[in-house]
Amino acid sequence: MMRLIAIFKRDLKSSFREFLAVYIIVAPILFAIGLRFFIPSVEAISYQFAIEESLGNEVVQEFKKYGSVETYNDLDKLKSRVNKVDDIIGITKGSAGGYAVVLEGNEAGGSRYIAHQIINRLQGGERKEIVTFSDIGARISTVAIYGTSSVILMAIILCGIVIGLNIIEEKESRTISALGVTPMHRLEFILGKSLVGFSLPIIEAFIIVWILNMTNINLMMILVMTVASSLIAIIFGFLIGVLSSNQISGIANMKFLMLFVSASFIGAVALPQTYQRFLYWSPIYWSTIGLNSIVANTATWPLIGQYTMWILGLTILIFFIFRKKISTGLS
Amino acid sequence: MIRVKNLYHSYTNDSNYAVKDVSFEISKGEIFGFLGPSGAGKSTTQKILIGLLQLQRGEVSIDGKDIRNANRKLFNSIGVSFERANVYKKLTGIENLSFFAQMFSVPTEDPLKLLKMVGLQDAASKKASSYSKGMLQRLVFARSMINNPSIWFLDEPTSGLDPTTTSVIKDIIRNRQKQGATVFLTTHNMHIAEELCDRVAFITNGEISAIDSPRSLKLKYGEKRVIVEHIEAGELTKEELSLTEEANKERLSSIISAGKIETMHTQEASLEDIFIKLTGKELK
Numbered sequence: 001m002m003r004l005i006a007i008f009k010r011d012l013k014s015s016f017r018e019f020l021a022v023y024i025i026v027a028p029i030l031f032a033i034g035l036r037f038f039i040p041s042v043e044a045i046s047y048q049f050a051i052e053e054s055l056g057n058e059v060v061q062e063f064k065k066y067g068s069v070e071t072y073n074d075l076d077k078l079k080s081r082v083n084k085v086d087d088i089i090g091i092t093k094g095s096a097g098g099y100a101v102v103l104e105g106n107e108a109g110g111s112r113y114i115a116h117q118i119i120n121r122l123q124g125g126e127r128k129e130i131v132t133f134s135d136i137g138a139r140i141s142t143v144a145i146y147g148t149s150s151v152i153l154m155a156i157i158l159c160g161i162v163i164g165l166n167i168i169e170e171k172e173s174r175t176i177s178a179l180g181v182t183p184m185h186r187l188e189f190i191l192g193k194s195l196v197g198f199s200l201p202i203i204e205a206f207i208i209v210w211i212l213n214m215t216n217i218n219l220m221m222i223l224v225m226t227v228a229s230s231l232i233a234i235i236f237g238f239l240i241g242v243l244s245s246n247q248i249s250g251i252a253n254m255k256f257l258m259l260f261v262s263a264s265f266i267g268a269v270a271l272p273q274t275y276q277r278f279l280y281w282s283p284i285y286w287s288t289i290g291l292n293s294i295v296a297n298t299a300t301w302p303l304i305g306q307y308t309m310w311i312l313g314l315t316i317l318i319f320f321i322f323r324k325k326i327s328t329g330l331s
Numbered sequence: 332m333i334r335v336k337n338l339y340h341s342y343t344n345d346s347n348y349a350v351k352d353v354s355f356e357i358s359k360g361e362i363f364g365f366l367g368p369s370g371a372g373k374s375t376t377q378k379i380l381i382g383l384l385q386l387q388r389g390e391v392s393i394d395g396k397d398i399r400n401a402n403r404k405l406f407n408s409i410g411v412s413f414e415r416a417n418v419y420k421k422l423t424g425i426e427n428l429s430f431f432a433q434m435f436s437v438p439t440e441d442p443l444k445l446l447k448m449v450g451l452q453d454a455a456s457k458k459a460s461s462y463s464k465g466m467l468q469r470l471v472f473a474r475s476m477i478n479n480p481s482i483w484f485l486d487e488p489t490s491g492l493d494p495t496t497t498s499v500i501k502d503i504i505r506n507r508q509k510q511g512a513t514v515f516l517t518t519h520n521m522h523i524a525e526e527l528c529d530r531v532a533f534i535t536n537g538e539i540s541a542i543d544s545p546r547s548l549k550l551k552y553g554e555k556r557v558i559v560e561h562i563e564a565g566e567l568t569k570e571e572l573s574l575t576e577e578a579n580k581e582r583l584s585s586i587i588s589a590g591k592i593e594t595m596h597t598q599e600a601s602l603e604d605i606f607i608k609l610t611g612k613e614l615k
Contacts, residue, residue: 002433003433003434006430006433006434010419010422010426010430013421013422013426014419014421014422017421017458018421169419169421173417173418173419173420174413174415174417175417175418175419177383177413177417178411178413178417178418178431178471178474179434180381180382180383181381181382181383181406181409181411181484182406182431182434182435182478183403183404183405183406183407183434183435183436184403184434185403
């Protein structure tokens with residue numbers, strides 16, 4: 001165990017002293033920060049209402065069905081709130097009884113009609129409906145879903161590539177030979193190298209979730225899917241390492257790998273359901289749909305278990321196909 | 332301590348052998364020199380002994396253990412100094428040694444103490460990428476001592492070093508020998524071999540042509556000669572004469588009788604001369 005930790009610490013130290021490796025590690029975090037500006041917040045994709053308290057709890061509860069509600073006991077405060085930069089619809093008592101809708105004037109087109117519609121329902125009216133309410137189950141924007149899952153997947157794959165770069169370093173400096181004349185077993189070498197591929201994606205996945213303000217998703221599921229997906233990234237890392245004689249060829253192989261990863265991700269997101277079976281062979285496909293479902297809050301543990309089994313099964317298969325290549329390459 | 336019997340190795344898995352029927356034994360506490368030109372089979376033999384190449388044919392035992400069945404724990408007692416400086420360039424000297432120390436399951440030496448021994452204490456905290464060739468060579472040499480090995484494989488340990496540092500390295504090797512270490516020294520530097528080795532083996536084209544102590548080899552194959560500078564017909568003349576050939580002996584007597592000798596030195600055959608005589612090849 002001490003050797004595994006020593007190999008892991010050395011790799012980490014070495015990676016953080018290499019510009020390319022640092023960039024690869026930090027890139028997903030930078031992407032997440034960039035993406036944060038494009039993901040609409042929860043408030044922006046649902047309606048917000050500022051309601052005068054005197055309208056009563058029944059009114060407040062009715063409006064809560066359609067969005068978030070803030071209550072105010074003072075009309076001026078309510079107006080001041082409506083006047084702020086975000087879209088929020090004020091509801092107060094009308095001068096002739098009933099209700100009055102307070103708007104800033106620059107709200108999105110449908111806002112006032114939605115308020116009218118809800119008030120109409122409250123009053124039990126049967127006026128012609130301008131807006132009908134339906135719920136397709138979406139609680140989060142597609143940008144947020146695919147953005148989050150793609151950045152997490154990127155972190156997982158790139159951390160696998162860090163393993164590849166470390167193996168290339170060992171090959172270029174021939175330190176593998178120096179390790180070969182110590183009591184270290186080859187399995188310890190492989191496991192020690194793999195630790196970077198497990199630990200960094202987990203840390204990065206949680207940082208990404210935090211940056212993207214997605215902390216309400218099931219973090220345990222994220223952990224399971226990240227660990228499972230890391231397995232295939234680790235094999236990719238070892239393959240890049242043993243197939244590349246230097247960093248340049250390592251980067252070339254990395255590009256080829258990214259093509260495969262991107263194709264699997266885009267296919268999982270864009271292909272119609274009936275064609276998705278053509279992607280079942282790719283563990284990245286299962287990682288993608290797993291992460292998407294977790295971020296969209298539609299995942300269940302049986303579903304995550306099923307995706308994880310697919311990833312594990314396919315990863316083991318890929319490992320057995322390339323086992324000899326990896327073993328020879330590390331000699 | 333090390334026993335090699337009928338060792339063969341082919342990189343192409345056919346009868347084109349890089350090492351052919353190599354046999355030798357090294358006793359505990361002995362410094363054994365393995366001498367030969369580049370491509371002679373020195374490194375191949377060493378790589379088989381340290382497990383970096385698979386043993387194809389023949390028998391090799393280290394410390395009484397057949398290397399085919401040896402446990403990796405055997406490496407706790409083995410140290411290897413490689414000819415090529417294979418260190419982690421992004422780590423400092425001390426980080427390199429500390430990392431390798433953690434690979435062994437026996438008490439290890441203090442990395443700083445080893446760096447001081449080879450004169451790298453001032454560069455201990457500098458990245459190995461900033462080291463010169465000689466410094467890297469010393470770092471690799473220091474690393475080979477981290478587990479305090481009782482069996483020590485040294486591949487050209489003084490390559491690229493200045494005479495002062497070479498002298499330090501030779502002293503370290505001698506001291507380790509006094510402490511009981513067995514040394515397998517691979518080199519094409521005959522002077523180092525002559526100074527350090529108890530016995531040497533000459534290898535060319537994968538085959539051993541002679542094994543003995545440097546002194547015995549010189550006595551057995553060397554020719555006693557003398558170089559004389561004398562005045563003849565008013566001019567300084569230099570002659571190299573054999574002390575075993577009759578004609579040369581008579582010539583030397585006549586020079587001595589003439590009484591006009593300026594300088595006279597006996598000339599021993601060097602190990603390199605004997606190597607060339609036995610193998611017909613130069614050590615390059």
